[in-house]
Amino acid sequence: MAKPVSIEVWNPNGKYRVVSTKPMPGTRWINLLIQQDCRVEICTQKKTILSVEDIIQLIGDKCDGVIGQLTEDWGEELFKALSRAGGKAFSNMAVGYNNVDVNVATKYGVAVGNTPGVLTETTAELAASLTLAAARRIVEADEFMRAGLYDGWLPHLFVGNLLKGQTVGVIGAGRIGSAYARMMVEGFKMNLIYFDLYQSTRLEKFVTAYGEFLKANGEKPVTWKRASSMDEVLQQADIISLHPVLDKTTYHLVNKERLSKMKKEAILINCSRGPVIDEAALVDHLRENPMFRVGLDVFEDEPYMKPGLSEMKNAIVVPHIASASKWTREGMATLAALNVLGKIKGYPIWFDANRVEPFLNENTPPPAACPSIVNAKALGLPVSKL
Ligand SMILES: NC(=O)C1=CN([C@@H]2O[C@H](COP(=O)(O)OP(=O)(O)OC[C@H]3O[C@@H](n4cnc5c(N)ncnc54)[C@H](O)[C@@H]3O)[C@@H](O)[C@H]2O)C=CC1
Numbered sequence: 001m002a003k004p005v006s007i008e009v010w011n012p013n014g015k016y017r018v019v020s021t022k023p024m025p026g027t028r029w030i031n032l033l034i035q036q037d038c039r040v041e042i043c044t045q046k047k048t049i050l051s052v053e054d055i056i057q058l059i060g061d062k063c064d065g066v067i068g069q070l071t072e073d074w075g076e077e078l079f080k081a082l083s084r085a086g087g088k089a090f091s092n093m094a095v096g097y098n099n100v101d102v103n104v105a106t107k108y109g110v111a112v113g114n115t116p117g118v119l120t121e122t123t124a125e126l127a128a129s130l131t132l133a134a135a136r137r138i139v140e141a142d143e144f145m146r147a148g149l150y151d152g153w154l155p156h157l158f159v160g161n162l163l164k165g166q167t168v169g170v171i172g173a174g175r176i177g178s179a180y181a182r183m184m185v186e187g188f189k190m191n192l193i194y195f196d197l198y199q200s201t202r203l204e205k206f207v208t209a210y211g212e213f214l215k216a217n218g219e220k221p222v223t224w225k226r227a228s229s230m231d232e233v234l235q236q237a238d239i240i241s242l243h244p245v246l247d248k249t250t251y252h253l254v255n256k257e258r259l260s261k262m263k264k265e266a267i268l269i270n271c272s273r274g275p276v277i278d279e280a281a282l283v284d285h286l287r288e289n290p291m292f293r294v295g296l297d298v299f300e301d302e303p304y305m306k307p308g309l310s311e312m313k314n315a316i317v318v319p320h321i322a323s324a325s326k327w328t329r330e331g332m333a334t335l336a337a338l339n340v341l342g343k344i345k346g347y348p349i350w351f352d353a354n355r356v357e358p359f360l361n362e363n364t365p366p367p368a369a370c371p372s373i374v375n376a377k378a379l380g381l382p383v384s385k386l
Protein backbone atom coordinates (compact mmCIF):
# COMPACT_ATOMS: atom_id res chain seq x y z
CA MET A 1 0.00 0.00 0.00
CA ALA A 2 1.52 3.34 -1.10
CA LYS A 3 1.99 6.08 1.53
CA PRO A 4 -0.70 8.81 1.55
CA VAL A 5 0.19 11.83 -0.58
CA SER A 6 -0.13 15.29 1.03
CA ILE A 7 -2.52 17.78 -0.55
CA GLU A 8 -3.77 21.35 -0.18
CA VAL A 9 -7.51 21.92 -0.74
CA TRP A 10 -9.20 25.02 -2.15
CA ASN A 11 -13.01 25.50 -2.15
CA PRO A 12 -13.78 22.22 -0.33
CA ASN A 13 -17.49 22.29 -1.24
CA GLY A 14 -16.97 22.69 -5.00
CA LYS A 15 -19.05 20.40 -7.20
CA TYR A 16 -16.24 19.25 -9.52
CA ARG A 17 -13.04 17.76 -8.15
CA VAL A 18 -9.91 18.88 -10.03
CA VAL A 19 -6.48 17.61 -8.97
CA SER A 20 -3.15 19.27 -9.79
CA THR A 21 -0.20 16.96 -9.31
CA LYS A 22 2.04 19.97 -8.50
CA PRO A 23 1.69 23.46 -7.09
CA MET A 24 1.81 25.75 -10.15
CA PRO A 25 2.86 29.43 -10.43
CA GLY A 26 0.30 32.22 -9.87
CA THR A 27 -3.21 32.09 -8.44
CA ARG A 28 -5.32 32.93 -11.50
CA TRP A 29 -5.62 29.28 -12.46
CA ILE A 30 -6.94 28.40 -9.00
CA ASN A 31 -9.40 31.30 -8.99
CA LEU A 32 -10.73 30.44 -12.44
CA LEU A 33 -11.46 26.88 -11.31
CA ILE A 34 -13.03 27.96 -8.00
CA GLN A 35 -15.29 30.51 -9.75
CA GLN A 36 -16.72 27.63 -11.79
CA ASP A 37 -17.57 25.50 -8.76
CA CYS A 38 -14.45 23.32 -8.67
CA ARG A 39 -12.87 21.89 -5.54
CA VAL A 40 -9.14 22.17 -6.27
CA GLU A 41 -6.70 19.72 -4.71
CA ILE A 42 -2.99 20.43 -5.14
CA CYS A 43 -0.42 17.78 -4.33
CA THR A 44 2.17 19.26 -1.96
CA GLN A 45 4.23 16.09 -1.51
CA LYS A 46 7.96 16.89 -1.38
CA LYS A 47 8.85 14.56 -4.23
CA THR A 48 9.88 15.99 -7.59
CA ILE A 49 8.65 13.15 -9.80
CA LEU A 50 5.43 11.47 -8.72
CA SER A 51 5.03 7.76 -9.47
CA VAL A 52 2.01 6.23 -11.17
CA GLU A 53 0.96 4.85 -7.75
CA ASP A 54 1.15 8.34 -6.18
CA ILE A 55 -1.07 9.75 -8.92
CA ILE A 56 -3.58 6.89 -8.69
CA GLN A 57 -3.93 7.79 -5.01
CA LEU A 58 -4.45 11.44 -5.88
CA ILE A 59 -7.14 10.54 -8.41
CA GLY A 60 -9.05 8.52 -5.80
CA ASP A 61 -12.65 7.37 -6.32
CA LYS A 62 -14.09 10.57 -7.76
CA CYS A 63 -12.12 12.95 -9.91
CA ASP A 64 -13.38 15.12 -12.77
CA GLY A 65 -10.02 16.18 -14.16
CA VAL A 66 -6.28 16.29 -13.55
CA ILE A 67 -3.58 18.83 -14.37
CA GLY A 68 -0.28 16.99 -14.64
CA GLN A 69 3.37 17.46 -15.48
CA LEU A 70 5.71 16.32 -18.26
CA THR A 71 7.69 14.18 -15.77
CA GLU A 72 4.69 11.86 -15.27
CA ASP A 73 3.91 8.70 -17.19
CA TRP A 74 0.33 9.12 -18.42
CA GLY A 75 -0.54 5.74 -19.94
CA GLU A 76 -2.96 2.85 -19.49
CA GLU A 77 -2.87 2.73 -15.68
CA LEU A 78 -3.53 6.42 -15.08
CA PHE A 79 -6.19 6.92 -17.73
CA LYS A 80 -7.97 3.79 -16.55
CA ALA A 81 -7.94 5.13 -12.97
CA LEU A 82 -9.10 8.58 -14.10
CA SER A 83 -11.89 7.19 -16.21
CA ARG A 84 -13.02 4.89 -13.37
CA ALA A 85 -13.19 7.98 -11.12
CA GLY A 86 -15.48 9.68 -13.67
CA GLY A 87 -12.70 11.89 -15.09
CA LYS A 88 -13.19 13.60 -18.44
CA ALA A 89 -10.02 15.60 -18.85
CA PHE A 90 -6.27 15.64 -18.33
CA SER A 91 -3.97 18.50 -19.25
CA ASN A 92 -0.19 18.56 -19.28
CA MET A 93 1.25 21.85 -18.06
CA ALA A 94 3.48 21.77 -21.15
CA VAL A 95 3.17 22.04 -24.91
CA GLY A 96 5.06 18.77 -25.44
CA TYR A 97 3.04 15.68 -24.58
CA ASN A 98 5.39 12.80 -25.37
CA ASN A 99 4.79 11.60 -21.77
CA VAL A 100 1.12 11.00 -22.61
CA ASP A 101 -0.32 8.03 -24.47
CA VAL A 102 -2.98 9.97 -26.36
CA ASN A 103 -4.48 6.84 -27.98
CA VAL A 104 -5.09 5.31 -24.57
CA ALA A 105 -6.64 8.54 -23.30
CA THR A 106 -8.94 8.59 -26.34
CA LYS A 107 -9.89 4.96 -25.70
CA TYR A 108 -11.06 5.97 -22.22
CA GLY A 109 -12.83 9.09 -23.56
CA VAL A 110 -10.45 11.44 -21.75
CA ALA A 111 -9.52 14.75 -23.42
CA VAL A 112 -5.78 15.57 -23.39
CA GLY A 113 -4.80 19.23 -23.16
CA ASN A 114 -1.48 21.01 -23.69
CA THR A 115 -0.27 24.61 -23.44
CA PRO A 116 0.96 25.95 -26.80
CA GLY A 117 1.92 29.52 -27.66
CA VAL A 118 2.37 31.00 -24.21
CA LEU A 119 5.87 29.55 -23.98
CA THR A 120 7.04 30.14 -27.56
CA GLU A 121 9.08 33.32 -27.07
CA THR A 122 10.38 32.35 -23.61
CA THR A 123 11.67 29.02 -24.91
CA ALA A 124 13.18 30.58 -28.03
CA GLU A 125 14.92 33.17 -25.82
CA LEU A 126 16.59 30.40 -23.80
CA ALA A 127 17.73 28.73 -27.03
CA ALA A 128 19.16 32.09 -28.12
CA SER A 129 20.81 32.51 -24.69
CA LEU A 130 22.45 29.09 -24.95
CA THR A 131 23.60 29.93 -28.46
CA LEU A 132 25.32 33.12 -27.32
CA ALA A 133 26.74 31.47 -24.21
CA ALA A 134 28.21 28.64 -26.29
CA ALA A 135 29.47 30.90 -29.10
CA ARG A 136 31.23 33.26 -26.68
CA ARG A 137 32.21 30.60 -24.12
CA ILE A 138 30.53 32.55 -21.31
CA VAL A 139 30.28 29.71 -18.78
CA GLU A 140 33.94 28.69 -19.19
CA ALA A 141 35.02 32.33 -18.89
CA ASP A 142 32.86 32.85 -15.79
CA GLU A 143 34.40 29.79 -14.11
CA PHE A 144 37.87 31.04 -15.04
CA MET A 145 37.22 34.44 -13.40
CA ARG A 146 35.77 32.93 -10.23
CA ALA A 147 38.73 30.58 -9.95
CA GLY A 148 41.00 33.66 -9.78
CA LEU A 149 42.81 32.67 -12.98
CA TYR A 150 42.50 35.99 -14.82
CA ASP A 151 45.84 37.75 -14.76
CA GLY A 152 45.40 40.12 -17.71
CA TRP A 153 44.04 40.55 -21.27
CA LEU A 154 45.46 38.18 -23.86
CA PRO A 155 44.89 37.96 -27.63
CA HIS A 156 43.91 34.29 -27.41
CA LEU A 157 41.84 34.33 -24.23
CA PHE A 158 38.42 32.66 -24.72
CA VAL A 159 38.19 33.31 -28.43
CA GLY A 160 34.78 32.16 -29.69
CA ASN A 161 32.55 32.42 -32.78
CA LEU A 162 31.08 35.53 -34.43
CA LEU A 163 27.42 35.01 -35.35
CA LYS A 164 26.91 37.88 -37.83
CA GLY A 165 26.88 36.65 -41.42
CA GLN A 166 27.03 32.99 -40.37
CA THR A 167 24.27 30.45 -41.05
CA VAL A 168 21.74 29.39 -38.44
CA GLY A 169 20.09 26.02 -39.00
CA VAL A 170 16.72 25.18 -37.49
CA ILE A 171 15.35 21.64 -37.33
CA GLY A 172 11.61 21.85 -36.69
CA ALA A 173 10.46 25.33 -37.71
CA GLY A 174 7.14 25.29 -35.85
CA ARG A 175 6.16 27.90 -33.26
CA ILE A 176 9.37 27.83 -31.21
CA GLY A 177 11.78 27.03 -34.03
CA SER A 178 10.40 29.95 -36.09
CA ALA A 179 10.58 32.35 -33.13
CA TYR A 180 14.21 31.33 -32.53
CA ALA A 181 15.04 31.70 -36.23
CA ARG A 182 13.61 35.23 -36.25
CA MET A 183 15.65 36.19 -33.19
CA MET A 184 18.89 34.96 -34.72
CA VAL A 185 18.21 36.43 -38.17
CA GLU A 186 16.99 39.81 -36.95
CA GLY A 187 19.24 40.10 -33.90
CA PHE A 188 22.50 38.86 -35.40
CA LYS A 189 21.95 39.15 -39.16
CA MET A 190 22.43 35.42 -39.68
CA ASN A 191 21.31 33.58 -42.81
CA LEU A 192 18.72 30.86 -42.27
CA ILE A 193 18.53 27.27 -43.42
CA TYR A 194 15.70 25.16 -42.00
CA PHE A 195 14.28 21.68 -42.22
CA ASP A 196 10.69 20.82 -41.37
CA LEU A 197 8.13 18.44 -42.79
CA TYR A 198 6.06 21.52 -43.67
CA GLN A 199 6.95 24.78 -45.36
CA SER A 200 7.10 27.77 -43.00
CA THR A 201 5.83 30.47 -45.35
CA ARG A 202 5.51 33.10 -42.61
CA LEU A 203 9.13 32.60 -41.58
CA GLU A 204 10.33 32.76 -45.17
CA LYS A 205 8.37 35.99 -45.75
CA PHE A 206 9.85 37.48 -42.61
CA VAL A 207 13.45 36.77 -43.64
CA THR A 208 12.79 38.04 -47.18
CA ALA A 209 11.31 41.29 -45.86
CA TYR A 210 14.14 41.76 -43.36
CA GLY A 211 16.69 41.10 -46.10
CA GLU A 212 15.05 43.78 -48.26
CA PHE A 213 15.10 46.18 -45.33
CA LEU A 214 18.83 45.61 -44.82
CA LYS A 215 19.53 46.04 -48.52
CA ALA A 216 17.57 49.30 -48.63
CA ASN A 217 19.80 50.50 -45.80
CA GLY A 218 23.01 49.64 -47.61
CA GLU A 219 23.68 46.42 -45.66
CA LYS A 220 24.19 42.89 -46.90
CA PRO A 221 20.78 41.17 -47.01
CA VAL A 222 20.09 38.02 -45.00
CA THR A 223 18.90 34.94 -46.91
CA TRP A 224 16.80 31.84 -46.25
CA LYS A 225 16.68 28.32 -47.61
CA ARG A 226 14.27 25.46 -46.96
CA ALA A 227 16.49 22.36 -46.96
CA SER A 228 15.24 19.22 -48.66
CA SER A 229 16.90 17.04 -46.00
CA MET A 230 18.07 17.39 -42.46
CA ASP A 231 21.62 16.49 -43.53
CA GLU A 232 21.74 19.58 -45.74
CA VAL A 233 21.19 21.71 -42.63
CA LEU A 234 23.81 19.80 -40.65
CA GLN A 235 26.41 20.24 -43.39
CA GLN A 236 25.78 23.93 -44.07
CA ALA A 237 24.90 25.54 -40.76
CA ASP A 238 27.29 27.04 -38.22
CA ILE A 239 24.66 26.96 -35.47
CA ILE A 240 21.98 24.25 -35.35
CA SER A 241 19.01 24.45 -33.01
CA LEU A 242 16.60 21.54 -32.52
CA HIS A 243 12.88 22.30 -32.09
CA PRO A 244 10.84 19.31 -33.33
CA VAL A 245 8.27 17.39 -31.32
CA LEU A 246 9.55 14.13 -29.82
CA ASP A 247 7.97 11.12 -31.50
CA LYS A 248 9.13 7.93 -33.22
CA THR A 249 10.42 9.92 -36.21
CA THR A 250 12.58 12.27 -34.14
CA TYR A 251 14.02 9.82 -31.57
CA HIS A 252 17.85 10.01 -31.93
CA LEU A 253 17.43 12.29 -34.92
CA VAL A 254 20.94 13.51 -34.13
CA ASN A 255 23.12 10.39 -33.91
CA LYS A 256 26.80 9.50 -34.38
CA GLU A 257 26.55 9.55 -38.17
CA ARG A 258 24.75 12.89 -38.29
CA LEU A 259 27.12 14.49 -35.78
CA SER A 260 29.98 13.56 -38.08
CA LYS A 261 28.32 15.56 -40.90
CA MET A 262 28.36 18.78 -38.91
CA LYS A 263 31.16 21.36 -39.15
CA LYS A 264 33.98 20.77 -36.66
CA GLU A 265 33.35 24.17 -35.04
CA ALA A 266 29.55 24.05 -35.17
CA ILE A 267 27.31 24.76 -32.19
CA LEU A 268 24.34 22.49 -31.45
CA ILE A 269 21.46 23.66 -29.26
CA ASN A 270 18.67 21.46 -27.89
CA CYS A 271 15.63 22.97 -26.17
CA SER A 272 13.19 20.35 -27.51
CA ARG A 273 13.40 16.93 -25.84
CA GLY A 274 16.50 15.01 -24.74
CA PRO A 275 15.95 11.81 -26.76
CA VAL A 276 16.09 13.81 -30.00
CA ILE A 277 19.88 13.48 -29.54
CA ASP A 278 21.77 10.23 -28.93
CA GLU A 279 23.45 11.69 -25.85
CA ALA A 280 26.15 8.99 -25.49
CA ALA A 281 27.21 9.62 -29.11
CA LEU A 282 27.22 13.35 -28.38
CA VAL A 283 29.60 12.90 -25.43
CA ASP A 284 32.03 10.99 -27.68
CA HIS A 285 31.74 13.68 -30.34
CA LEU A 286 32.42 16.48 -27.83
CA ARG A 287 35.45 14.61 -26.55
CA GLU A 288 36.87 14.07 -30.04
CA ASN A 289 36.05 17.59 -31.30
CA PRO A 290 37.00 20.20 -28.69
CA MET A 291 35.95 23.10 -30.94
CA PHE A 292 32.41 21.69 -31.33
CA ARG A 293 30.05 23.09 -28.66
CA VAL A 294 26.59 22.34 -27.36
CA GLY A 295 23.96 24.09 -25.27
CA LEU A 296 21.50 21.66 -23.72
CA ASP A 297 18.31 22.35 -21.80
CA VAL A 298 17.02 18.77 -22.07
CA PHE A 299 18.59 15.34 -21.58
CA GLU A 300 17.92 11.83 -22.73
CA ASP A 301 17.27 10.36 -19.26
CA GLU A 302 16.18 13.35 -17.22
CA PRO A 303 17.10 14.22 -14.56
CA TYR A 304 20.37 12.38 -15.34
CA MET A 305 23.13 13.18 -17.80
CA LYS A 306 24.99 10.48 -19.73
CA PRO A 307 28.40 9.64 -18.23
CA GLY A 308 31.07 12.14 -19.20
CA LEU A 309 28.78 15.01 -20.24
CA SER A 310 29.22 17.04 -17.06
CA GLU A 311 33.02 17.00 -17.51
CA MET A 312 32.95 18.42 -21.03
CA LYS A 313 34.11 22.06 -21.15
CA ASN A 314 32.51 22.45 -24.57
CA ALA A 315 29.01 21.70 -23.20
CA ILE A 316 26.67 24.11 -21.44
CA VAL A 317 23.94 22.34 -19.50
CA VAL A 318 20.86 23.80 -17.79
CA PRO A 319 18.01 21.92 -16.07
CA HIS A 320 15.01 22.08 -18.49
CA ILE A 321 14.28 25.75 -17.79
CA ALA A 322 13.50 26.97 -21.32
CA SER A 323 9.91 27.99 -20.49
CA ALA A 324 10.81 29.35 -17.06
CA SER A 325 9.72 32.99 -17.14
CA LYS A 326 7.08 34.10 -14.61
CA TRP A 327 4.56 35.26 -17.22
CA THR A 328 4.92 32.06 -19.22
CA ARG A 329 4.71 29.65 -16.31
CA GLU A 330 1.61 31.43 -14.93
CA GLY A 331 0.10 31.34 -18.41
CA MET A 332 0.86 27.63 -18.79
CA ALA A 333 -0.93 26.96 -15.49
CA THR A 334 -3.92 29.00 -16.71
CA LEU A 335 -4.15 27.19 -20.06
CA ALA A 336 -3.83 23.78 -18.41
CA ALA A 337 -6.58 24.61 -15.88
CA LEU A 338 -8.85 25.99 -18.62
CA ASN A 339 -8.38 22.86 -20.73
CA VAL A 340 -9.62 20.72 -17.85
CA LEU A 341 -12.36 23.14 -16.81
CA GLY A 342 -13.62 23.57 -20.37
CA LYS A 343 -14.01 19.84 -20.87
CA ILE A 344 -15.78 19.40 -17.52
CA LYS A 345 -18.21 22.20 -18.43
CA GLY A 346 -18.78 20.84 -21.93
CA TYR A 347 -17.28 23.87 -23.70
CA PRO A 348 -16.14 23.59 -27.34
CA ILE A 349 -12.49 23.55 -28.38
CA TRP A 350 -10.85 26.90 -29.24
CA PHE A 351 -10.67 27.37 -33.00
CA ASP A 352 -6.91 27.98 -33.18
CA ALA A 353 -4.43 26.59 -30.65
CA ASN A 354 -1.81 28.96 -32.07
CA ARG A 355 -3.83 31.98 -30.91
CA VAL A 356 -4.43 31.55 -27.21
CA GLU A 357 -3.92 35.21 -26.13
CA PRO A 358 -7.62 35.76 -25.16
CA PHE A 359 -7.19 33.13 -22.41
CA LEU A 360 -4.17 34.96 -20.99
CA ASN A 361 -5.65 38.44 -20.58
CA GLU A 362 -6.02 38.85 -16.83
CA ASN A 363 -8.44 41.77 -17.20
CA THR A 364 -11.18 39.91 -19.02
CA PRO A 365 -12.86 36.56 -18.37
CA PRO A 366 -11.44 33.81 -20.60
CA PRO A 367 -13.50 32.54 -23.57
CA ALA A 368 -15.88 29.68 -22.79
CA ALA A 369 -13.69 27.16 -24.64
CA CYS A 370 -10.86 24.66 -24.08
CA PRO A 371 -7.65 26.38 -25.31
CA SER A 372 -5.95 23.26 -26.73
CA ILE A 373 -7.08 19.62 -26.73
CA VAL A 374 -4.81 17.40 -28.80
CA ASN A 375 -7.27 14.53 -29.25
CA ALA A 376 -10.28 16.78 -29.94
CA LYS A 377 -10.79 15.35 -33.44
CA ALA A 378 -10.47 11.72 -32.31
CA LEU A 379 -13.05 12.37 -29.57
CA GLY A 380 -15.34 14.23 -32.00
CA LEU A 381 -15.41 17.36 -29.83
CA PRO A 382 -17.04 20.49 -31.29
CA VAL A 383 -14.92 23.49 -32.26
CA SER A 384 -15.66 27.01 -31.02
CA LYS A 385 -17.03 29.48 -33.59
CA LEU A 386 -15.86 32.52 -31.54
N1 LIG B 1 12.79 22.74 -23.18
C1 LIG B 1 11.59 23.20 -22.87
O1 LIG B 1 11.34 23.64 -21.75
C2 LIG B 1 10.53 23.19 -23.88
C3 LIG B 1 10.50 22.24 -24.86
N2 LIG B 1 9.51 22.24 -25.79
C4 LIG B 1 9.55 21.22 -26.85
O2 LIG B 1 9.51 21.87 -28.11
C5 LIG B 1 8.64 21.16 -28.98
C6 LIG B 1 8.14 22.06 -30.08
O3 LIG B 1 7.19 22.99 -29.59
P1 LIG B 1 6.38 23.96 -30.59
O4 LIG B 1 7.32 24.72 -31.44
O5 LIG B 1 5.39 24.69 -29.81
O6 LIG B 1 5.66 22.86 -31.49
P2 LIG B 1 5.21 22.93 -33.01
O7 LIG B 1 4.29 21.80 -33.20
O8 LIG B 1 4.75 24.32 -33.34
O9 LIG B 1 6.58 22.67 -33.82
C7 LIG B 1 7.16 21.43 -33.98
C8 LIG B 1 7.65 21.33 -35.41
O10 LIG B 1 8.40 20.14 -35.56
C9 LIG B 1 8.17 19.69 -36.87
N3 LIG B 1 8.56 18.29 -37.01
C10 LIG B 1 7.92 17.19 -36.61
N4 LIG B 1 8.60 16.07 -36.96
C11 LIG B 1 9.73 16.50 -37.58
C12 LIG B 1 10.82 15.85 -38.17
N5 LIG B 1 10.90 14.51 -38.21
N6 LIG B 1 11.79 16.61 -38.72
C13 LIG B 1 11.71 17.96 -38.71
N7 LIG B 1 10.68 18.63 -38.17
C14 LIG B 1 9.70 17.91 -37.62
C15 LIG B 1 6.68 19.91 -37.07
O11 LIG B 1 6.31 19.88 -38.43
C16 LIG B 1 6.51 21.27 -36.44
O12 LIG B 1 6.65 22.33 -37.36
C17 LIG B 1 7.56 20.62 -28.03
O13 LIG B 1 6.91 19.48 -28.56
C18 LIG B 1 8.34 20.28 -26.77
O14 LIG B 1 8.76 18.94 -26.80
C19 LIG B 1 8.53 23.18 -25.79
C20 LIG B 1 8.51 24.14 -24.83
C21 LIG B 1 9.50 24.24 -23.78
Ligand SMILES: O=C(O)C(=O)CO
Nearest residue numbers: 093094095096119323
Ligand atom coordinates in the same frame (compact mmCIF):
# COMPACT_ATOMS: atom_id res chain seq x y z
O1 LIG C 1 6.18 22.80 -22.50
C1 LIG C 1 7.04 21.91 -22.63
O2 LIG C 1 6.96 21.04 -23.51
C2 LIG C 1 8.19 21.89 -21.73
O3 LIG C 1 9.13 21.19 -21.95
C3 LIG C 1 8.20 22.76 -20.54
O4 LIG C 1 7.80 24.02 -20.80
